[in-house]
Amino acid sequence: MLPFILRRFLSAIPTLFLIVTISFFLIRLAPGGPFDLEQPLEAKVMENLRRIYKLDRPLIEQYGLYLGALLRGDFGPSFYFRDFTIGELFARGLPVSMMLGALALGFAILIGGALGTLAAFRQNSAADYAVMALGTAGLTIPNFVVAPVLQIVFALMLGVLPVGGWNDGAVRNLVLPVVTLALPQIAVVARMTRAAMIETLRSNHIRTLRSLGLPNGVIVRHATRGAALPVVSYLGPAAAALLTGSVVVETIFGLPGVGRYFVEGALNRDYTLVMGTVVLVAVFVLLFNLVVDILYALIDPRVRYE
């Protein structure tokens, strides 16, 4: 197992390199630059800025400089948030986004998994239909609708929770954004769990357990493990997406996460910020794919990575 993990880490390096290279040149293809404001800057100022940020060098040299800095773990300075480096921005925003994402993911697994299991065991009952309806609703109603509705009901009408703000991660402030983030994930996990569970419950080895007169708890345990495989493979990329923040949720609830940097970086041509978010997401995706593979091997003894 250990050599496998090591090999995966090594094979991630060329992947990351490719991603960095492609996105470096892609963002440079976009018209405009980080210092093109509505009121054009004086030519002298512009020239100075470009020199300070080394934008006057040939593109290939800038690429080399960026790669070198990246290797030292330096994401460079932000072009837009001039007082900050990208590293500093991430250091502040990432814990917020990860906290929200991790909570949402946890609820998705617990609630979604439980609902899906319940629906599978009571297939075609009222409970099953309720779960499926909830699943469809959770998937189809977008979060920019859910979030304001939650704000209106719980903050403005009932006045039990704040409308937004981070407030150092107080529980009261977390509830609405986490619910908004978690709802569609709960829906997906519930539906996937239900489908996988129904499939497993029909399998011959579950029939064997029933024929042996084993209590329901044993059957649930065995079925859950079998049904976990497809859900786990969905959760890998989903976790990467959740933990790196959500633009919509962070904007609506006014939270200082990293999700909004995706959009802000791109709109402001903040080259280093765009590159930073690309690398961040890529690392998360690669990492969680590896986590999925390891979980797979732990769940299913037929899967062995040498």
Added chain:
Amino acid sequence: MEEAAASPILSVRGLHVRFRTGQGVLHAVKGIDLDVSAGETVAIVGESGSGKSQTVMALMGLLAANGWAQGSARYRGEELIGLPPAALNRYRGSKITMIFQEPMSSLDPLYRIGDQIALPLITHGGLSRRQAQARAVDLLRLVRIPDPERRLASYPHELSGGQRQRVMIAMALANRPDILIADEPTTALDVTVQARILELLAELKHRLGMAIVFITHDLGIVRRFAERTYVMKDGEVVESGATPALFAAPQHPYTRRLIEAEPRGRKTPPPPGAPVVLDAKDIRVRFELRSGLFGRARHEIRAVDDVDLDIRAGETVGVVGESGSGKSTLGRAILRLVPAAGLVRFEDRNLTPLDPRAMRPIRKHLQLVFQDPFGSLSPRMTVGEIVTEGLLVHQPALTGRERDKRAAQALEEVRLDPSSRNRFPHEFSGGQRQRIAIARALILRPKLVVLDEPTSALDRSVQSEIVELLRELQQEHGLAYLFISHDLAVVRALSDRILVMKEGRVVERGTTAEIFTQPREVYTRELMAAAFLSSTARSHLTRRVRSACGGNRPDHPAE
């Protein structure tokens, strides 16, 4: 007719099983009566769809979600039908247990063998985990799994099919049941493995004294093991009674048909001096297995190892052997469908140097019929299109009308209604589909047909019809057959000569009479003993049982 023993421990009265389906309610079991006495072996025989499996599934509360049972089934006076699962669990797994047809998928692939065997012991026997593991070792030893201590930590995929069925038996016997229901327990296994599993069951019954209910379509098993037999057809018991009497004087025409359905007759030999159609020398097929990420360590499998083979016009050469013996690969190698070394001559042409393009005009003389009548016909083509597809390649000049006429003729030849050529494969039964596959092969007027287990997926009575048809067609057209099968009864009814294959090599060859009357090799004898109720097989079996009961049992080789 009814010979129920004095005090049946299981007594079924008026049992109905129905399923709600898209096409309305399917009445699978229609009010059957059935008794099982303590320590008795009872067989329920019937063809697929006769309701024999659903009968026992109903007893065990294992019907699919769209099925339900009515009537009565009493175990020692306690009614089982209609019990909620929790109440049924007082009997299931402890008093009444079951093993299934699918040993490969009946164990949970994600859990260790030891943990799975421990489950019924912990639940019903009240053992601790540690005690259950210790008892599991005893049980594995009882079902003759070698090295049981180590096997506890194995996962199902590390065991062969026969070993998995042994583990299933161990689980079923864990709590000393009164009744063991065996639903086609050996159908999915190779013949020799099949024989060992049956021996094991017979021996365990002897030692532990439980009753066994055998669900099977195999009359050989019934005759060998069952004291009483119920014959089922279309959800009803059409005949029942003591097995010897039932076989000696079957009352119901269906029973008679089942008994007669075992392939009979022998093939008339080809005329002397018939020309050699195919001559193959030193056929070798190798597969490379790569292990390790970069494929460094290589392992070579000799699927077919130096096999010589010749077939004359009008002659059938049977190839027998267990799965993995290379018999199917041999069939494909002589048709040059897999890369093979060696020399293949068809009539006066050497096929070895020909590339696929050059092979094409010869292909119409060499045809292949597959085992699976369900998977080998395209579901989206009409039967007429399927049958005449080869004509499009080999006789492109034919008009649509001429092709249609040929389709009708071909279907008539395999005794199917020619007007059915506009229908689709799913509207036909397994046997009819196999006839369609044969028509497709014969429409090109081939010289050689390779028949790869063409009867294995079919019920016995349908099998004998296909055997009959193949013999007639051979006679009419002077066809040469290479007949690949693990079913010795069918091979005997069709073949002039036989090759016995094991691990890619021919271990024995001879005429059908030689192979069946004086097999030389141990392996061939083992195959025979497994396949037939010969007197040798029976005495062989009783000897095993006797020595096993005497405590001095021989160690069985692991399959």
